[in-house]
Each structure stands twice: as C-alpha cells, then as structure tokens.
Amino acid sequence: MLKFARRTFIAASLAMLTVGPAVAQEMGDDGLHKAPWQRDTFKDLREDLAEASAEGKRLLVMIEQRGCIYCKKMHEEVYPDLEITQMIEDNFFVVQINMFGDVEVTDFDGETLSEKDMVSKWNVLFTPTNLYLPEEVGEGLSATQAAVASVPGAFGRLTTYNMMRWVLDHGYDGEEPFQKFHARNIPAQQDAGKLNVYE
Secondary structure (H helix, E strand, O other): OHHHHHHHHHHHHHHHHHHOOOOOOEEOOOOOEEOOOEEOOOOEHHHHHHHHHHOOOEEEEEEEOOOOHHHHHHHHHHOOOHHHHHHHHHHEEEEEEEOOOOOEEEOOOOOEEEHHHHHHHOOOOOOOEEEEOOOOOOOOOOHHHHOOEEEEOOOOHHHHHHHHHHHHOOHHHOOOOHHHHHHHHHHHHHHOOOOOOOO
C-alpha cells in the first residue's frame, strides 16, 4: 500500500511538472501583464516596424486590457512555455497596446491617436488581439489593413506556436490556410510531446 501511494505521488508530481503551474507575471501600473520580451517604444508603428526589420524580426502588436481573463491565461499558461518564449524572443518584436489607454500611437498611415481611439479605429473588440505585421507595409494602410493575421482571443500552446510558425513561414502567401497547416502539424507535435501539452 505504501509503495502504491509513493508511486501515485511520484506520477502525480511528474504530471504537474509536465503541464506546469500558472506562472506569476509582473503587472504594470496600467494593470497589464508585462513580459520581458515586450518592447517599451514610442508606439510609432512605422518606427517599430523598421526596428523589428533591423533585428531580423517580425512586428507583433498585442492589444490587451486591465482585468482581461484571457490575457491572464496567455501570460500565465501559454507564453511562459519555454519553446514559445524562445520563439517570441528569437523572432518577434512585440509592442503592447492598452485597449483603454491614453498613450499616443502612430499608425502606419501616419495618424496619431490615443491607444483607446486607435483600437476603436481598428475595430478591435476583444482582448487579447494579436496583429502580426508583414515585413513591409504599403503606403496609407492602417495596422489592421496591413496585418497578415489578426488573432482575437486566447488559444492553447500548440495553436499559438503554430500561428507564429505559419506567420514566419509566410503561410499567408500560400494556398494552405492556417487551420489546415495547424491540423497537419498537430499529430507529429503530439507524438513528440511538443510544448508539454496536447492542445
């Protein structure tokens, strides 16, 4: 009986290590989660894109808000995964926008508005919403018009990881939509134990 209890405890402990506990994240004065890989910029998206390109990275705009339970899920359960953290640090230049903030943002079309007014201009209704930008943005386009992918809501680790891969691989230029790319990759990723959990 004692051996069984010991084995059960060890198995349960290993399972917890595999999935991993929620990770406490730093919160800013604006009530938003602050990850080390988010950049503190002047929020001129034209400059941010140029800086991202100079680093060989893609610009990712994360729109979030205070008290957002789905933002919390992403920052505590998804982004801390080591493979996702590495993916972001190596490949993305991340700028955070507060859905109801007052900091000025300059869009690609040159218009400058407060964060809340810019989010309204972009017709973004949900947080989090991630806007993945191309390497070059055409003249006169807004961020939402230029985005190669707009992802509203919270998703699991594999979905998040595969979306980032799809963007980096320019999947949006090809004939395979993200959903098919994701479905095609899941079986091999699950077999390999990718990202600790099967999502």
